[in-house]
Amino acid sequence: MKMKKLLLIPALAATASVAGASIPINGFIESKCVIQSDTAGMFGNPTVDKLSTKSADGGVMPIVRYDIVTASKYKAVITTPTDFSNSPTLSDSVDWTSTTVAGQMSDSEMSVFNTDKVIYNNGHTTEFDLVKAGSVWFNVTSEAEYGYGKAFPSGNYTALIVAECIAK
């Protein structure tokens, strides 16, 4: 019986050494930019001649989330609508105004996105230099005014926001 116990010790030791072996888990963080359509917007119709995504106007503000894994590798370019992609026939011009701002952010230092943003294309395109890594939610407001106080015809209206991530 004693002999059997002695024989068992090296076997147990061998098992223990196997159980204690460390298995490495390797990871690699790849530089990338991910665009997420967080909240689909909705036009409110506060007056007959106006469609707006502002909550004060009864709309829902579209929100686009960017996940930036490595800082300073990309710039975000967000272009707001200047036309409807789908609407009833419109016989008069539509005047579009919009704003794009970095709202919620995973790092307070990302507020630099707003201070350094560049706006062009008559205010419809906003460019943000993504110099900080993390997640940032861009809030987009868009307003369309029809003719001179003219009522928008009834029907479905669809507009397109283009969210881009361009490698630097």
Place this chain on the structure above:
Amino acid sequence: MRFILLFLLLAGGYANAHQFTPTYPKLEMSHMVGVFKAEMVLFNTREDIRYYGLSVFDKDWKSVRFAAESKVVPMDYQERKYITIYISSKEVDKAKYICSKSKILLTVKEPSIVSSRICSKLK
């Protein structure tokens, strides 16, 4: 910071996302003489998107001729696809950006739609 972000990405997942990597693809010789290739990965977790368009641009954002199995890539929800972009040696010096852009079907009638485009840069 990176670990927090990685955790958020893994834990939260991508509910509605478009991803196109690598950020800086490298052009290498393909099996065809005079044709270079770049290997890209497209990942779709946008439930509302079923097609992505591919394009190649020069530094001034003018189109550059390229070939791929298909220039419009059908993608299922949560599908990952490996894409090879072929560029001839005549165009290779001009090519600067490889982009993928979500394609929105005419049947989509949501009031506000986000079209996403991600461009990688050839260095």
